Amino acid sequence: MTNRLNIAMLGSKFMGRAHSNAWSQVGHFFELPLLPHQDTVVARNPEELAAFAEQWGWDNHTTDWRAAVTNPLIDLVDIGTPNNVHAEAAIAALEAGKHVACEKPLAGTIEDAEAMAAAAANAPGKTFVWFNYRRVPAVALAHRLVASGAIGRIYHVRATYLQSWGGPDTPMRWRFQGDIAGSGAHGDLNAHIVDAARFITGEEIVSVEGAIEETFISERTDGDQTSASTVDDAVLFLARMQGGAVASFEATRLATGYLNGNRIEIHGERGALRFNFERMNELDVYRTDAARGERGWTTIFATNEDHPYAAAWWPTGHGLGYEHAFINQARDIVVSIAGGEPLVPMPDFADALQTQRVLEAALISAREHRPVAVT
Numbered sequence: 419m420t421n422r423l424n425i426a427m428l429g430s431k432f433m434g435r436a437h438s439n440a441w442s443q444v445g446h447f448f449e450l451p452l453l454p455h456q457d458t459v460v461a462r463n464p465e466e467l468a469a470f471a472e473q474w475g476w477d478n479h480t481t482d483w484r485a486a487v488t489n490p491l492i493d494l495v496d497i498g499t500p501n502n503v504h505a506e507a508a509i510a511a512l513e514a515g516k517h518v519a520c521e522k523p524l525a526g527t528i529e530d531a532e533a534m535a536a537a538a539a540n541a542p543g544k545t546f547v548w549f550n551y552r553r554v555p556a557v558a559l560a561h562r563l564v565a566s567g568a569i570g571r572i573y574h575v576r577a578t579y580l581q582s583w584g585g586p587d588t589p590m591r592w593r594f595q596g597d598i599a600g601s602g603a604h605g606d607l608n609a610h611i612v613d614a615a616r617f618i619t620g621e622e623i624v625s626v627e628g629a630i631e632e633t634f635i636s637e638r639t640d641g642d643q644t645s646a647s648t649v650d651d652a653v654l655f656l657a658r659m660q661g662g663a664v665a666s667f668e669a670t671r672l673a674t675g676y677l678n679g680n681r682i683e684i685h686g687e688r689g690a691l692r693f694n695f696e697r698m699n700e701l702d703v704y705r706t707d708a709a710r711g712e713r714g715w716t717t718i719f720a721t722n723e724d725h726p727y728a729a730a731w732w733p734t735g736h737g738l739g740y741e742h743a744f745i746n747q748a749r750d751i752v753v754s755i756a757g758g759e760p761l762v763p764m765p766d767f768a769d770a771l772q773t774q775r776v777l778e779a780a781l782i783s784a785r786e787h788r789p790v791a792v793t
Protein backbone atom coordinates (compact mmCIF):
# COMPACT_ATOMS: atom_id res chain seq x y z
CA MET A 419 0.00 0.00 0.00
CA THR A 420 1.32 3.48 -0.84
CA ASN A 421 2.50 5.36 2.22
CA ARG A 422 -0.07 7.73 3.59
CA LEU A 423 0.41 11.43 4.21
CA ASN A 424 -1.72 12.17 7.25
CA ILE A 425 -3.20 15.66 7.12
CA ALA A 426 -4.77 17.87 9.77
CA MET A 427 -6.60 20.86 8.29
CA LEU A 428 -7.56 24.03 10.14
CA GLY A 429 -10.59 25.80 8.69
CA SER A 430 -13.94 24.74 7.28
CA LYS A 431 -15.14 27.66 5.21
CA PHE A 432 -14.25 28.61 1.61
CA MET A 433 -10.65 27.42 1.79
CA GLY A 434 -11.62 24.43 3.96
CA ARG A 435 -13.83 23.32 1.10
CA ALA A 436 -11.28 24.09 -1.62
CA HIS A 437 -8.49 22.25 0.21
CA SER A 438 -10.70 19.26 1.21
CA ASN A 439 -11.69 18.90 -2.43
CA ALA A 440 -8.04 19.08 -3.50
CA TRP A 441 -6.88 16.41 -1.02
CA SER A 442 -9.74 14.09 -1.98
CA GLN A 443 -9.29 14.51 -5.77
CA VAL A 444 -5.51 14.73 -6.28
CA GLY A 445 -4.92 10.95 -6.03
CA HIS A 446 -7.43 10.33 -8.82
CA PHE A 447 -5.63 12.52 -11.38
CA PHE A 448 -1.95 12.27 -10.46
CA GLU A 449 0.40 9.37 -9.69
CA LEU A 450 1.58 10.18 -6.16
CA PRO A 451 4.46 8.84 -4.03
CA LEU A 452 2.31 9.37 -0.92
CA LEU A 453 -1.49 9.16 -0.63
CA PRO A 454 -3.06 12.16 1.15
CA HIS A 455 -5.17 10.97 4.07
CA GLN A 456 -7.75 13.41 5.43
CA ASP A 457 -7.22 12.56 9.09
CA THR A 458 -8.53 15.53 11.13
CA VAL A 459 -10.37 18.77 10.41
CA VAL A 460 -10.33 21.58 12.97
CA ALA A 461 -12.80 24.45 13.27
CA ARG A 462 -14.21 26.63 16.00
CA ASN A 463 -17.91 25.87 15.53
CA PRO A 464 -18.63 22.38 16.96
CA GLU A 465 -22.20 22.28 15.61
CA GLU A 466 -21.14 22.58 11.95
CA LEU A 467 -17.93 20.62 12.30
CA ALA A 468 -19.29 17.04 12.41
CA ALA A 469 -21.39 17.66 9.30
CA PHE A 470 -18.44 19.25 7.49
CA ALA A 471 -16.15 16.32 8.36
CA GLU A 472 -18.76 13.86 7.11
CA GLN A 473 -19.50 15.76 3.89
CA TRP A 474 -15.88 16.49 2.99
CA GLY A 475 -14.32 13.14 4.01
CA TRP A 476 -12.39 13.83 7.22
CA ASP A 477 -12.02 10.85 9.62
CA ASN A 478 -11.85 12.99 12.76
CA HIS A 479 -12.84 16.49 13.80
CA THR A 480 -12.03 18.67 16.79
CA THR A 481 -12.16 22.27 17.97
CA ASP A 482 -8.74 21.82 19.63
CA TRP A 483 -6.29 22.99 16.98
CA ARG A 484 -3.25 22.56 19.24
CA ALA A 485 -4.02 18.87 19.85
CA ALA A 486 -4.37 18.34 16.11
CA VAL A 487 -1.13 20.06 15.10
CA THR A 488 0.89 18.21 17.74
CA ASN A 489 -0.71 14.79 17.12
CA PRO A 490 2.24 12.40 16.40
CA LEU A 491 0.20 10.71 13.64
CA ILE A 492 -0.06 13.94 11.62
CA ASP A 493 2.53 14.64 8.90
CA LEU A 494 1.14 17.82 7.30
CA VAL A 495 -0.80 20.69 8.84
CA ASP A 496 -2.89 22.63 6.33
CA ILE A 497 -3.99 26.10 7.51
CA GLY A 498 -7.05 27.71 5.92
CA THR A 499 -8.12 29.98 8.77
CA PRO A 500 -8.46 33.76 9.06
CA ASN A 501 -5.12 35.53 8.81
CA ASN A 502 -4.58 36.26 12.52
CA VAL A 503 -4.41 32.50 13.30
CA HIS A 504 -1.78 31.64 10.69
CA ALA A 505 1.32 32.41 12.75
CA GLU A 506 0.45 30.72 16.05
CA ALA A 507 -0.79 27.55 14.35
CA ALA A 508 2.03 27.35 11.79
CA ILE A 509 4.76 27.94 14.37
CA ALA A 510 3.28 25.33 16.74
CA ALA A 511 3.08 22.83 13.86
CA LEU A 512 6.66 23.55 12.74
CA GLU A 513 7.90 23.16 16.31
CA ALA A 514 6.09 19.80 16.40
CA GLY A 515 8.12 18.75 13.35
CA LYS A 516 5.25 18.95 10.84
CA HIS A 517 5.21 20.10 7.24
CA VAL A 518 2.95 23.16 6.95
CA ALA A 519 0.81 24.42 4.08
CA CYS A 520 -0.72 27.84 4.75
CA GLU A 521 -3.26 29.92 2.85
CA LYS A 522 -2.33 33.32 1.46
CA PRO A 523 -1.44 35.87 2.55
CA LEU A 524 1.29 34.36 4.69
CA ALA A 525 -0.06 36.46 7.58
CA GLY A 526 -2.12 39.52 8.34
CA THR A 527 0.91 41.47 9.56
CA ILE A 528 4.59 41.68 8.61
CA GLU A 529 5.51 40.79 12.19
CA ASP A 530 3.62 37.50 12.00
CA ALA A 531 5.04 36.77 8.55
CA GLU A 532 8.60 37.37 9.73
CA ALA A 533 8.03 35.09 12.75
CA MET A 534 6.62 32.33 10.52
CA ALA A 535 9.55 32.48 8.12
CA ALA A 536 12.02 32.47 11.02
CA ALA A 537 10.34 29.40 12.55
CA ALA A 538 10.40 27.66 9.16
CA ALA A 539 14.12 28.38 8.74
CA ASN A 540 14.80 26.52 11.99
CA ALA A 541 12.41 23.59 11.55
CA PRO A 542 12.72 20.28 9.68
CA GLY A 543 9.29 20.50 8.05
CA LYS A 544 8.77 21.86 4.55
CA THR A 545 6.49 24.88 4.09
CA PHE A 546 4.07 25.80 1.32
CA VAL A 547 1.75 28.77 0.67
CA TRP A 548 -1.46 28.39 -1.34
CA PHE A 549 -0.82 31.02 -4.00
CA ASN A 550 -3.11 28.86 -6.11
CA TYR A 551 -3.10 30.97 -9.29
CA ARG A 552 0.52 29.93 -10.04
CA ARG A 553 -0.91 26.51 -10.90
CA VAL A 554 -3.54 27.61 -13.37
CA PRO A 555 -1.96 26.09 -16.49
CA ALA A 556 -2.12 29.38 -18.42
CA VAL A 557 -0.24 31.20 -15.62
CA ALA A 558 2.31 28.41 -15.29
CA LEU A 559 2.77 28.64 -19.08
CA ALA A 560 3.38 32.39 -18.78
CA HIS A 561 6.09 31.69 -16.21
CA ARG A 562 7.75 29.17 -18.54
CA LEU A 563 7.57 31.51 -21.56
CA VAL A 564 9.28 34.37 -19.67
CA ALA A 565 11.88 31.96 -18.23
CA SER A 566 12.65 30.78 -21.77
CA GLY A 567 13.35 34.38 -22.86
CA ALA A 568 10.35 34.46 -25.20
CA ILE A 569 9.52 38.10 -24.51
CA GLY A 570 13.03 39.32 -23.64
CA ARG A 571 13.76 42.20 -21.29
CA ILE A 572 10.66 43.24 -19.39
CA TYR A 573 9.54 46.88 -19.48
CA HIS A 574 6.09 46.80 -17.89
CA VAL A 575 4.03 44.74 -15.47
CA ARG A 576 0.40 45.83 -15.06
CA ALA A 577 -1.62 43.77 -12.57
CA THR A 578 -5.11 44.27 -11.20
CA TYR A 579 -7.32 42.19 -8.98
CA LEU A 580 -10.83 43.58 -9.38
CA GLN A 581 -13.68 42.23 -7.28
CA SER A 582 -17.00 43.85 -6.41
CA TRP A 583 -18.41 41.91 -3.46
CA GLY A 584 -17.47 44.58 -0.92
CA GLY A 585 -20.31 47.03 -1.48
CA PRO A 586 -22.29 48.85 1.26
CA ASP A 587 -24.77 45.97 1.55
CA THR A 588 -22.06 43.42 2.38
CA PRO A 589 -22.31 42.62 6.11
CA MET A 590 -19.47 42.87 8.58
CA ARG A 591 -17.17 39.84 8.53
CA TRP A 592 -13.61 39.06 9.58
CA ARG A 593 -12.18 40.31 6.28
CA PHE A 594 -13.20 43.86 7.25
CA GLN A 595 -11.70 43.66 10.75
CA GLY A 596 -8.09 44.83 10.87
CA ASP A 597 -7.24 42.93 14.07
CA ILE A 598 -8.16 39.65 12.29
CA ALA A 599 -7.42 40.25 8.60
CA GLY A 600 -4.51 42.69 8.94
CA SER A 601 -5.58 44.52 5.79
CA GLY A 602 -8.47 44.36 3.34
CA ALA A 603 -8.28 43.99 -0.43
CA HIS A 604 -4.54 44.65 -0.13
CA GLY A 605 -3.49 41.52 1.77
CA ASP A 606 -6.24 39.47 0.19
CA LEU A 607 -5.84 40.42 -3.47
CA ASN A 608 -2.63 42.41 -4.01
CA ALA A 609 -0.97 39.40 -2.33
CA HIS A 610 -2.03 37.29 -5.33
CA ILE A 611 -0.90 39.70 -8.04
CA VAL A 612 2.38 40.58 -6.32
CA ASP A 613 3.08 36.85 -6.08
CA ALA A 614 2.06 36.42 -9.74
CA ALA A 615 4.31 39.27 -10.91
CA ARG A 616 7.28 37.80 -9.01
CA PHE A 617 6.48 34.25 -10.18
CA ILE A 618 5.94 35.01 -13.87
CA THR A 619 8.84 37.45 -14.29
CA GLY A 620 11.26 35.69 -11.95
CA GLU A 621 12.18 39.16 -10.65
CA GLU A 622 11.82 40.67 -7.19
CA ILE A 623 10.04 43.98 -6.57
CA VAL A 624 12.74 46.30 -5.20
CA SER A 625 10.77 49.42 -4.33
CA VAL A 626 7.32 50.91 -4.02
CA GLU A 627 7.31 54.40 -5.53
CA GLY A 628 3.88 55.55 -4.44
CA ALA A 629 0.60 54.13 -3.19
CA ILE A 630 -3.00 54.93 -2.29
CA GLU A 631 -4.95 53.15 0.45
CA GLU A 632 -8.70 53.84 0.54
CA THR A 633 -11.60 52.73 2.71
CA PHE A 634 -14.81 53.78 0.95
CA ILE A 635 -17.21 52.10 3.34
CA SER A 636 -16.25 52.95 6.90
CA GLU A 637 -18.83 50.87 8.77
CA ARG A 638 -20.78 47.70 8.16
CA THR A 639 -23.62 45.91 9.91
CA ASP A 640 -24.12 42.34 11.07
CA GLY A 641 -27.70 41.86 12.22
CA ASP A 642 -28.46 44.79 14.50
CA GLN A 643 -24.77 45.50 15.17
CA THR A 644 -22.97 48.27 13.27
CA SER A 645 -19.18 48.46 13.58
CA ALA A 646 -16.24 50.15 11.92
CA SER A 647 -14.54 48.58 8.92
CA THR A 648 -10.87 48.97 9.83
CA VAL A 649 -9.25 47.81 6.59
CA ASP A 650 -8.80 49.13 3.07
CA ASP A 651 -11.36 48.51 0.37
CA ALA A 652 -8.72 49.27 -2.25
CA VAL A 653 -4.95 49.75 -2.49
CA LEU A 654 -3.13 50.86 -5.63
CA PHE A 655 0.64 51.19 -5.92
CA LEU A 656 3.52 51.72 -8.36
CA ALA A 657 6.74 49.73 -8.10
CA ARG A 658 10.12 49.06 -9.64
CA MET A 659 11.38 45.56 -10.33
CA GLN A 660 14.82 43.99 -10.11
CA GLY A 661 15.44 44.01 -13.89
CA GLY A 662 14.38 47.65 -14.27
CA ALA A 663 10.74 47.13 -15.20
CA VAL A 664 8.10 49.50 -13.86
CA ALA A 665 4.94 47.96 -12.42
CA SER A 666 1.46 48.93 -11.27
CA PHE A 667 -0.79 46.98 -8.90
CA GLU A 668 -4.45 47.59 -8.07
CA ALA A 669 -6.60 45.56 -5.69
CA THR A 670 -10.18 46.44 -4.90
CA ARG A 671 -13.42 44.90 -3.69
CA LEU A 672 -15.45 47.73 -5.23
CA ALA A 673 -14.72 47.38 -8.95
CA THR A 674 -18.37 47.31 -9.87
CA GLY A 675 -18.90 44.95 -12.79
CA TYR A 676 -15.90 42.72 -12.13
CA LEU A 677 -16.38 39.48 -10.16
CA ASN A 678 -12.92 37.93 -9.93
CA GLY A 679 -10.92 40.07 -12.29
CA ASN A 680 -7.45 38.76 -11.52
CA ARG A 681 -5.46 40.13 -14.47
CA ILE A 682 -1.83 40.63 -15.39
CA GLU A 683 -0.13 42.02 -18.50
CA ILE A 684 3.61 41.91 -19.10
CA HIS A 685 5.32 43.81 -21.93
CA GLY A 686 8.84 42.88 -23.03
CA GLU A 687 11.30 43.82 -25.74
CA ARG A 688 10.26 40.86 -27.93
CA GLY A 689 6.70 40.26 -26.92
CA ALA A 690 3.92 40.49 -24.36
CA LEU A 691 1.66 38.26 -22.27
CA ARG A 692 -1.88 38.86 -21.03
CA PHE A 693 -3.89 36.75 -18.54
CA ASN A 694 -7.41 37.30 -17.19
CA PHE A 695 -8.68 34.77 -14.61
CA GLU A 696 -12.26 35.27 -15.81
CA ARG A 697 -10.94 33.53 -19.00
CA MET A 698 -8.65 31.31 -16.97
CA ASN A 699 -7.87 28.66 -19.63
CA GLU A 700 -6.47 31.24 -22.03
CA LEU A 701 -3.15 33.04 -22.28
CA ASP A 702 -2.77 35.85 -24.82
CA VAL A 703 0.71 36.06 -26.33
CA TYR A 704 2.17 38.69 -28.64
CA ARG A 705 5.52 38.11 -30.36
CA THR A 706 7.49 40.66 -32.31
CA ASP A 707 9.31 37.97 -34.33
CA ALA A 708 6.24 37.25 -36.46
CA ALA A 709 6.38 38.63 -40.00
CA ARG A 710 5.39 42.30 -39.82
CA GLY A 711 2.15 41.71 -41.64
CA GLU A 712 1.25 38.81 -39.35
CA ARG A 713 1.89 40.34 -35.95
CA GLY A 714 -1.00 40.22 -33.52
CA TRP A 715 -2.18 38.74 -30.25
CA THR A 716 -2.49 34.95 -30.19
CA THR A 717 -4.84 33.27 -27.70
CA ILE A 718 -3.46 29.97 -26.41
CA PHE A 719 -6.08 27.64 -24.87
CA ALA A 720 -3.76 26.13 -22.28
CA THR A 721 -5.30 22.67 -22.04
CA ASN A 722 -3.02 20.30 -23.95
CA GLU A 723 -0.16 18.09 -22.83
CA ASP A 724 2.39 20.84 -23.57
CA HIS A 725 0.87 22.95 -20.80
CA PRO A 726 1.80 22.41 -17.13
CA TYR A 727 -0.63 20.10 -15.28
CA ALA A 728 -3.05 19.95 -18.25
CA ALA A 729 -2.07 16.38 -19.26
CA ALA A 730 -3.45 15.10 -15.95
CA TRP A 731 -6.89 16.41 -16.78
CA TRP A 732 -9.14 16.17 -19.81
CA PRO A 733 -8.49 16.03 -23.58
CA THR A 734 -7.40 19.39 -24.94
CA GLY A 735 -10.14 21.95 -25.27
CA HIS A 736 -11.94 20.80 -22.12
CA GLY A 737 -11.28 23.70 -19.75
CA LEU A 738 -10.39 23.65 -16.07
CA GLY A 739 -11.93 25.60 -13.20
CA TYR A 740 -10.93 27.43 -10.05
CA GLU A 741 -10.69 24.22 -8.00
CA HIS A 742 -8.17 22.57 -10.36
CA ALA A 743 -5.34 24.92 -9.41
CA PHE A 744 -5.72 23.75 -5.81
CA ILE A 745 -5.61 20.10 -6.91
CA ASN A 746 -2.51 20.85 -8.98
CA GLN A 747 -0.95 22.47 -5.94
CA ALA A 748 -1.88 19.48 -3.74
CA ARG A 749 0.04 17.30 -6.23
CA ASP A 750 3.12 19.50 -5.90
CA ILE A 751 2.91 19.60 -2.09
CA VAL A 752 2.74 15.79 -1.84
CA VAL A 753 5.55 15.30 -4.38
CA SER A 754 7.72 17.93 -2.62
CA ILE A 755 7.22 16.29 0.78
CA ALA A 756 8.28 12.95 -0.79
CA GLY A 757 11.48 14.60 -2.05
CA GLY A 758 10.38 15.32 -5.61
CA GLU A 759 10.09 18.56 -7.56
CA PRO A 760 6.98 20.71 -8.17
CA LEU A 761 6.15 21.31 -11.85
CA VAL A 762 6.61 25.06 -11.36
CA PRO A 763 8.23 26.87 -8.42
CA MET A 764 6.30 26.51 -5.16
CA PRO A 765 6.25 29.38 -2.65
CA ASP A 766 7.50 28.43 0.79
CA PHE A 767 7.31 30.74 3.82
CA ALA A 768 10.55 32.53 2.84
CA ASP A 769 9.21 33.22 -0.67
CA ALA A 770 5.81 34.37 0.64
CA LEU A 771 7.57 36.65 3.14
CA GLN A 772 9.03 38.56 0.20
CA THR A 773 5.50 39.18 -1.09
CA GLN A 774 4.46 40.26 2.41
CA ARG A 775 7.38 42.73 2.51
CA VAL A 776 6.14 44.30 -0.74
CA LEU A 777 2.64 44.60 0.72
CA GLU A 778 4.05 46.25 3.84
CA ALA A 779 6.16 48.68 1.79
CA ALA A 780 3.03 49.70 -0.13
CA LEU A 781 1.14 50.44 3.09
CA ILE A 782 4.05 52.53 4.42
CA SER A 783 4.28 54.37 1.10
CA ALA A 784 0.55 55.13 1.15
CA ARG A 785 0.55 56.31 4.78
CA GLU A 786 3.79 58.32 4.65
CA HIS A 787 3.47 59.49 1.04
CA ARG A 788 6.99 58.47 0.08
CA PRO A 789 8.90 55.84 -1.89
CA VAL A 790 9.81 52.76 0.17
CA ALA A 791 12.57 50.26 -0.61
CA VAL A 792 11.63 46.60 -0.24
CA THR A 793 14.13 44.81 2.00
Ligand code: SOE
Nearest residue numbers: 432522550581606607610678
Ligand atom coordinates in the same frame (compact mmCIF):
# COMPACT_ATOMS: atom_id res chain seq x y z
C1 SOE B 1 -11.90 36.75 -1.53
O1 SOE B 1 -11.39 37.93 -1.99
C2 SOE B 1 -11.25 35.57 -2.24
O2 SOE B 1 -11.87 34.43 -1.73
C3 SOE B 1 -9.75 35.49 -1.96
O3 SOE B 1 -9.51 35.37 -0.57
C4 SOE B 1 -9.18 34.28 -2.70
O4 SOE B 1 -7.77 34.19 -2.46
C5 SOE B 1 -9.44 34.46 -4.19
O5 SOE B 1 -8.94 33.36 -4.91
C6 SOE B 1 -10.93 34.61 -4.45
O6 SOE B 1 -11.47 35.69 -3.64
